[in-house]
Amino acid sequence: MRILVAQINPTVGDLAGNAEKIVAAIKRGKSEDADLVLFPEMALSGYPPDDLLLMPSFITDVEQALRTITPHTFGITAVVGLPRHNPGIKEKAIFNSAAVIRDGGIVKFHDKILLPTYDVFDERRFFEPGSQVTTFTHNGQKIGITICEDIWQHSDTLRFTSYYRDPVQELAEHQPDLVLNLSSSPYSFEKPYRRLKICGKAAETLRCPLVLCNQVGGDDSLIFDGYSFYVDVTGELLAHAKGFEEDWMVVDTEQHTQPVPFHDDSIGDLYRALVLGLKDYMHKQGFRQACLGLSGGIDSAVTACLAVEALGAENVLGVSMPSRYSSEHSQTDAAALAKNLGIRYITIPIESAFTALNDLLQPHFENKPPNVTEENLQSRIRGMILMSLSNKLGHIVLSTGNKSESAMGYTTLYGDMAGGLAVISDVTKMQIYALARYINRNEEIIPENTIAKPPSAELRPNQLDSDTLPEYSILDAVLQDYVELHLDAEHIAKRQKIDIKLVKELIRKIHCNEFKRRQAPPTLRVSEKSLTRGRSFPIVQKWVK
């Protein structure tokens, strides 16, 4: 059996465009002499469409779009993911389905059984769970269909949930010859390795090969990495599609194939994920150009490099906005970076605006001494300048804060937080350093001084991040334990061998700054648990532990 795995990059809601991609892949399947073309979960609608799914006319339009695909399936089978009306509503009006299409008609639907409702997933909000596992016959072979989460319960590695049922076990009883999985499984750091393991585990139990087709592309905060897999009955990897780009591969289950290794490049994957997420966020909205503040620091440097890779140097504008507290090197480092990247670079000193605003405000400050207010003011003037350039020139502003400072609230609302996309706000400071080294792996793009100097916001004389924050290696470890693993302070202090008072203070800061993050631009989600997308803590609450 020859299967074309069509790892496409659909756009949410672009039904005509997605249908076109699907038809093109079916045609390619024919020219490749494939028996079957496999698509990702919800390929036709894009995933996740969120509350579009609640609009009855959206579902009707998806079904209409499906009718434009079926005529292309004469002589070939296509398995296409889409949301569909639930004809016998018990709980919700729609299913998350896979349509098996052949010879111009729909042979069968499989409705997703396990509906993830944790972290970034809220499928119980929209879908009714499918009631049974599904197989169909093709040239005498029995083929099972699963959708994404359907195969995850079996691995027993889910951390935030569990299910009553295990479709892999149920399907195994049907003794399939092959199982397909339609996925829209978002990237997080090192997730592709985990997904491969899950596939292997399922194949072993099913006692047959498994072919998984994963969506690729960015949709708002989520990034889908692709890396579609073909594993044999022992769970060995026989083939995989590329990561972070559209790709297709032909799997022939009757041909003997040697196992292939899966690459080991976590930081490279993180880099490619961010580039793809940034590119698709911009291009899928029709934006070509971006601007960002260049402070001479490592965060804005890494963000600029990602932007250049995603959009091209000609579409990136770097803006230096020095104040009275900016060091000499903040401007020389920023300028050197801009030169290395070949981007446009302008300088707008903020002193006159700061003075004008300060003069307006001082009479109303009740003679209180300078504090964070004046620091925020500088940051907000910069945010306002970038937003004005954006409004006038049609750029999207990229904000440059990282996850570690976002967790601590070491950011200014409407200041450095301003922008259309928070490119690295789910990347910890230690990962930022790793990315900088990755970017410089062949030549110095980010000036060495930017990487080497101690981090500073430069909002008051001689300010350093380390004045108020612990070392980033410690901070990041606490973040991981608290935010991703949900451990409590005592446990974290023990595990990381640090003072429990420090741990508690860091946790307190995470909670206290929820109000800022609530107003943050969308982040590119690249960790197991971002601080914004898929995490939802109350602002008004008193439990901190």
Place this chain on the structure above:
Amino acid sequence: MRILVAQINPTVGDLAGNAEKIVAAIKRGKSEDADLVLFPEMALSGYPPDDLLLMPSFITDVEQALRTITPHTFGITAVVGLPRHNPGIKEKAIFNSAAVIRDGGIVKFHDKILLPTYDVFDERRFFEPGSQVTTFTHNGQKIGITICEDIWQHSDTLRFTSYYRDPVQELAEHQPDLVLNLSSSPYSFEKPYRRLKICGKAAETLRCPLVLCNQVGGDDSLIFDGYSFYVDVTGELLAHAKGFEEDWMVVDTEQHTQPVPFHDDSIGDLYRALVLGLKDYMHKQGFRQACLGLSGGIDSAVTACLAVEALGAENVLGVSMPSRYSSEHSQTDAAALAKNLGIRYITIPIESAFTALNDLLQPHFENKPPNVTEENLQSRIRGMILMSLSNKLGHIVLSTGNKSESAMGYTTLYGDMAGGLAVISDVTKMQIYALARYINRNEEIIPENTIAKPPSAELRPNQLDSDTLPEYSILDAVLQDYVELHLDAEHIAKRQKIDIKLVKELIRKIHCNEFKRRQAPPTLRVSEKSLTRGRSFPIVQKWVK
């Protein structure tokens, strides 16, 4: 049987404080000679705790707090809502439960069966559904327990969901003498009437009286109205607690009671909801003072009145920030309002800051003509001034945009949208007028000119809202049909008898401005469907219909 209905206002995560309120109510129950004290859903943790529920140590702490309550139940029964560990996990680690406590021990738990997962609710994210209906016996009487949504499926009025089961029907088979309902049912416009009907319907089927205790208070965006009910077997209202404040009432099921009417005051309820939401958002976080921009327009006027009612005039600062485009009346109207309210009032003209920033920016504007950039700049300078006052003086900034303009994106990100709380961003412009009349019902607090003049943002010469928007009565009707009822353009045009092109243009604007709303401050949710809390549309998507 005498029941004390303890309509308390818990704070999310304030386990000690909530336990104290619960113990105080039990003591009051004893002094009132009650057999039973009934509390709201999740009274001990506060509702909704969101992802606090995912922290195992939070659940442990809740159970610890429960142990501080049990010793107070000698001689009395308390039915207390709380999250609890699920001892036999199939899906999720916790239940949403009601503990029946008596004589120092836990008699029984009821675990909520129907878990709302739509609109603002995401209970399947956290909880495993309870498996069975629960009754317990008290002085020979069989008492059924239900938690909030458990009684809603029966009414067949749920719009976004449905359930496999109907606990009311299941409970009816047990022939209870009385059924209790613990609720944390959030307010939306005219929701109390709906909730009363649902109670009546359930009581009729159960063939017994029903006592519902609803949480009161604001938690982030959600406002709980209280209005606990006691209905008889025919569904008639026999008693209700107050709306929008802590209250308690004693229900004696053996005493003959005459039906009472339920008041008819939708706009008064809306007003009280906003006041409570604002007060609790501030006070539960420890803030006493607020500041806001006073433009002389109706939105900021209504917001100021709500703030004064919630916080006291001495805690509200009104700031007039005139620009070159501000009309004479914008300042006289704002000053008159401030005088009527007795609040502090300052004027900070923004001209010098506007000039300074404009001078910095113009050289980089590539000779493009003035456009929305300069309008946004004025708005952002005002946002920055308010945030600086907030930072220096410890205020929370209240933003003053309404739902109609938020839907249209007729707002400036980091400008008039800036603030800690968007007080009226779920209130349509037509409702704003109704609130203004309500506020002025006894005397002129909001200057008549503020109400009568045509709305304008005053960001360019002679600007009026009606330059770019249709009449608000039309806009609001489309909003309701599209956002609340999920109708499509064709249906709306027909229903409202307006041009379909206009409807489509308005719908397009709703979608296009999703990116702004994503960064809006928390709203006070007072409609069936707010634009932010409980509504989740992708930013990057192409379907508009």
